[in-house]
Amino acid sequence: MVPRLPVALTATLIVACGLGVRALWDGPFSKYAGDALYTALIYALIVLVLPRARPWTVAAGSAGLSWAIEFAQLGEIPSVLRPLLGSTFNPPDLLWYAVGAATMQAAHTLWLRRRPGS
Template sequence: MPRSRIAIFAAVTIILGLATRPLSKYAGDAFYTVLLYWVVLFVAPRARPAVAALIALAASWAIEFAQLLDLPRVLAPVLGSTFNPPDLFWYAVGAAGVLAFDLTLRSRSGRKSPAAP
């Protein structure tokens, strides 16, 4: 997938994440992982979609678990400040959703996913 398209998807993800935040905290959590997925693909465009989804999920979980540590307050706006176990589920929902979306796009474009045999 071209980086320009990945950048567009990342921008749309940011808009959707911010737009849904007042309606549902957990939708924003899911979109956070979706954004990380697009960042992984932007940095490594040849990464397999499933690998990109796992990296995004692992990063989301790592950030959530980091909230259990005594981190400097300056990091709180980026990393959050309160560990919330349901967030872990919603990060997985985001990873699964963006993976399904990306695989669908790839199959419709006629190109096989790098994850396909």
């Protein structure tokens, strides 16, 4: 189990990184970093709600949700949701969602291994 405070702080840091990347860079780097961070945030939120969840389960869930949102962009996304969910399907995004989930899974696994009794 991961304590909720470090997870909440991690989620806050992810949001700050996302805002920082968008403020400091433009173009493909900022876009794809944002994709990975979007999935990383979903990962952190899942762990916040389900602190006993296993890393591979959370990685699959966060990547799966990100992919579902991306594939939903093949249809019509309501205009009020476009700032959060996007509006244009972009196949490379799928890779970067997986990168975000895999990075978080690795960090989560390391956290659990370093804590006695986890």
